[in-house]
Amino acid sequence: MKDKVWLITGCSTGFGRELAQLVLKQGYKAGVASRNTDDVKDIVADYPDTAIVLKLDVTKPDEVTSAVKTIKDKFGTIDVLVNNAGIGYFGAIEESEDDEVRRMFEINFWGLAAMTKAVLPIMRAQHSGHILNVASIGGLVGFPAVGFYNATKFAVDGYSESLSKETAHLGIKVTVIAPSGFRTDWAGRSANNSKIVIDDYKQSAGANKDAIRGYSGKQPGDPQKAAEAIVKAVESENPPLRLLLGKAALKGARNKLEQLKNDFDTWEETTTGADFPEGQ
Template sequence: MTTPTKNPAGRVWLITGANSGFGQAIAQAAIAAGDTVVAAARRPETLDALVAAHPDRVVPVRLDVTDPARIAAVVADTLLWYGRIDVLVNNAGRGLIGAVEEYTDRELRDLMELHFFGPAALTRAVLPHMRAQGSGAVVQMSSMGGRFSFPGVGAYSATKFALEGLSEALAQEVAGFGVKVLIVEPGSFRTGFAGADALAQATVIPAYEPVVGHVRSGLPDSDGKQAGDPVKAAAAILAALDAEHTPLRLALGNDAVDGVFGTLDNALKEAREWESVSRGTDFDA
């Protein structure tokens, strides 16, 4: 590994889960844009090919985002090497399929640690430095499942809903410091997310098979056949970050866009139908 320099090329990115999927695609897009990447993964040896291809622009680090001590160490090392962090991408994650009754407490807590508490800790760790430099961006890799949910993915969606709620407040809190927040909501992309190594299954309760069974079998079967291109997704993310007015949320993929529009339409329709009831609960003037 090349010794990091205090004069890095372009922006400095810290990307979790950089060894595959969206993390790898974003890292490659950042490198192509002339930037420098601190690529984090639980097994940094899986980053060897990326490092070999760009030895002067990529630094691999070992990071399990559920380990607070390692979070602090990686952020400290990155600042020691480069003096700044311009973009944090919270990308590390995995899937879990099952009906709500099928999940164990341990499964729910572990997924929340990975998708919510880890990103929250990393975000808090980099914010003092971004505020001090008066610039920066936090990219939260959520999902279309962070905007709406459906049977079989309740646990996954719950973690992403939590991340989006935190990030929506965060965006308003840090805008005055020159820090952007971008919530990315991909649909189905060929990232390996649906592969056996990344997708866990809860213990099956047969009664739920009519409503969850097609997700339990269909999601793994979709692996490698999804319509979404991670390279195009990474390009869209960089374009959104570079825009004068970066969106708070960026849905990616036709399925995500269709789902978001459908969810918004249904939510508005329901709110209108119950508006008089909702407005009738204040004390009488």
């Protein structure tokens, strides 16, 4: 039996479900978390000694505290935290409804941060651990129709980079998972549309929203292979800070690097000219 204890949020569907199934099959211990525990009971049915179902809405502080305590009481520690719980939302920025956007931030960012803060004391005490935050290629590259979703994932990326620099000397590793299109429920039932539609955005945000919705269930990404990649990163001695998943993610990230380089090089003189002269 492998000795690491995993805590995985958002296990009812998608990456979380595939990952929970895989780590248990491979002999790890795991806390399998979901807002509705009935959705994940089948995952743990064959693993009474190595799995535990956790009722967890990451936006509820009492459930966060309870989930962490429950798994620690059962298995003695937490070695790997996978912050996978999240939702999507489609709408141009001007179309987006404040209550929907704030709800998404509460789940995608603040819930992730709450889980991380709850687990960090355990990892600090043992001077080891690995925190994996599921973001998106949309945490590196912005797209029309998902501007506020992008904002939540850009926040996760920046938060994770800072966290990695704070915890490296404590033996705690951090990895941001940045997938492109995978056959999960993200573009289906896990993402709401704005009820506001402004015709002026039809050719930008509207077109991309329709394309993403129409692609749901046909994405090239295989969630099972994504789970295997995440386990590989955890088992690596030197896991990446950012793990891209999918060819489209790699292409998008490389295009972004080229765009950044072009802007930096083109505006280098203006950029460096904003400092005081040397010696002053």
